[in-house]
Amino acid sequence: MSAICPAAVIVLAAGEGTRMKSATPKVLHEICGRSLVGHVLAAARELKPENLVVVVGHAREQVTAHLAEIDAEVRTAVQEQQNGTGHAVRMGLEELGGSVDGTVIVVCGDTPLLTGETLRNLAAVHHSDGNAVTVLTAEVPDATGYGRIVRDGVSGAVTAIVEHKDATEEQRAIREINSGVFAFDGRLLADALGKVRTDNSQGEEYLTDVLGILREAGHRVGACVAADHREIAGINNRVQLAEARRILNDRLLTAAMLSGVTVVDPATTWVDVSVTFERDVVVHPGTQLCGSTHVGEGSEVGPHSRLTDTRVGAGARVENTVAVGAVVGPGVSVGPYAYLRPGTDLGPKSKVGTFVETKNASLGEGTKVPHLSYVGDATIGEYTNIGAATVFVNYDGQNKHHTTVGSHCRTGADNMFVAPVTVGDGVYTAAGSVITKDVPSGALAVARGQQRNIEGWVARKRPGSAAAKAAEAAARESGGEG
Numbered sequence: 503m504s505a506i507c508p509a510a511v512i513v514l515a516a517g518e519g520t521r522m523k524s525a526t527p528k529v530l531h532e533i534c535g536r537s538l539v540g541h542v543l544a545a546a547r548e549l550k551p552e553n554l555v556v557v558v559g560h561a562r563e564q565v566t567a568h569l570a571e572i573d574a575e576v577r578t579a580v581q582e583q584q585n586g587t588g589h590a591v592r593m594g595l596e597e598l599g600g601s602v603d604g605t606v607i608v609v610c611g612d613t614p615l616l617t618g619e620t621l622r623n624l625a626a627v628h629h630s631d632g633n634a635v636t637v638l639t640a641e642v643p644d645a646t647g648y649g650r651i652v653r654d655g656v657s658g659a660v661t662a663i664v665e666h667k668d669a670t671e672e673q674r675a676i677r678e679i680n681s682g683v684f685a686f687d688g689r690l691l692a693d694a695l696g697k698v699r700t701d702n703s704q705g706e707e708y709l710t711d712v713l714g715i716l717r718e719a720g721h722r723v724g725a726c727v728a729a730d731h732r733e734i735a736g737i738n739n740r741v742q743l744a745e746a747r748r749i750l751n752d753r754l755l756t757a758a759m760l761s762g763v764t765v766v767d768p769a770t771t772w773v774d775v776s777v778t779f780e781r782d783v784v785v786h787p788g789t790q791l792c793g794s795t796h797v798g799e800g801s802e803v804g805p806h807s808r809l810t811d812t813r814v815g816a817g818a819r820v821e822n823t824v825a826v827g828a829v830v831g832p833g834v835s836v837g838p839y840a841y842l843r844p845g846t847d848l849g850p851k852s853k854v855g856t857f858v859e860t861k862n863a864s865l866g867e868g869t870k871v872p873h874l875s876y877v878g879d880a881t882i883g884e885y886t887n888i889g890a891a892t893v894f895v896n897y898d899g900q901n902k903h904h905t906t907v908g909s910h911c912r913t914g915a916d917n918m919f920v921a922p923v924t925v926g927d928g929v930y931t932a933a934g935s936v937i938t939k940d941v942p943s944g945a946l947a948v949a950r951g952q953q954r955n956i957e958g959w960v961a962r963k964r965p966g967s968a969a970a971k972a973a974e975a976a977a978r979e980s981g982g983e984g
Contacts, residue, residue: 535774
């Protein structure tokens, strides 16, 4: 069995996580666009294990449903009662038939900063040293709450892992801690788990006791020290969740910057793990890039933009914008203060300007919607200009309807296009028009009432008002000039 292709990875995700104080199971809380257990699974998949098993318990219906969404091939094992980490691993092994030939990696489902590289290194050390078990350890500034690694003073071999609550004062001074991540010989693990006792302060089966059992049986117990202690950090409360989010976000932004992206202010820029960039992108402060968002070469996003599942073409500019499920073509200008809803598709060099909202809208090349407009359920051709304060009236109270506007049109300000309606190529529409009928190509459409001025209305209907007094003064001034 290759060191980097273990027989199995078992992920422990059965705990309730009471310190999160949440109706959401702890492992389903998200950072950077992925659940905590999702991050762990992604790292585990980098090892290409033959089997990947997640041990579930608390709220297992929710957790199992989530696992099916993010990794259809993952297997689950149920820990009905949370009787300790050793018991959880036994449940995982039972899902695999009770014993496994080859290396078994055990990881915790609440360690989102753990990387595939570190797991590969653990597997490689385990293989090269011929260990029965290899524990991933780290030296931390504050070891409170963690199991301490006790080593032989001469050989440096691992002799025990002592839980914080069971440790002596001398042992609590140790800064090398157990990460909860192990590599085991599968057959030896199964045998040792059957010998684990529960005579400890919690009355639980500790997985860490397996190390002592194997060592007493004459097997080699080793350790692999993580390069960065932050990788092994488990999440137990919302403070730690925020700290992990900051660390992971910094990691993602560093990788982006090293690949040719300018991040003007990393402290106020947030990205998900699934966001991708091309080179020479500029991300301005206050920007959030979420989901499957992709930002093309030479484009600028922000400041203060939130893009979710959105594609931004090369050379585009997206400023002060919220976009969800949108396609922004090359050279497009968006914002400031625009809202691109799902189904928006902006053609090359088009423009969606200030206080414009779009939904299920396709704009052709060079088309502009510059100001104060709503474009919903519409197709607009090339090089058309939509006047300010235009509304595509797409909803009749029960159903949505579509509007088509051709190429090279000039629509007036304050137009209403009442769907379903089709406007041909090269059409002009007058300001203030309500377009309810199709307009043939090359026509001017005027759809507004005849203006009528009722003189003296204010003096008769609003006598003594400020408006009446102003009108009287204007009349006197006009009469004097005459």
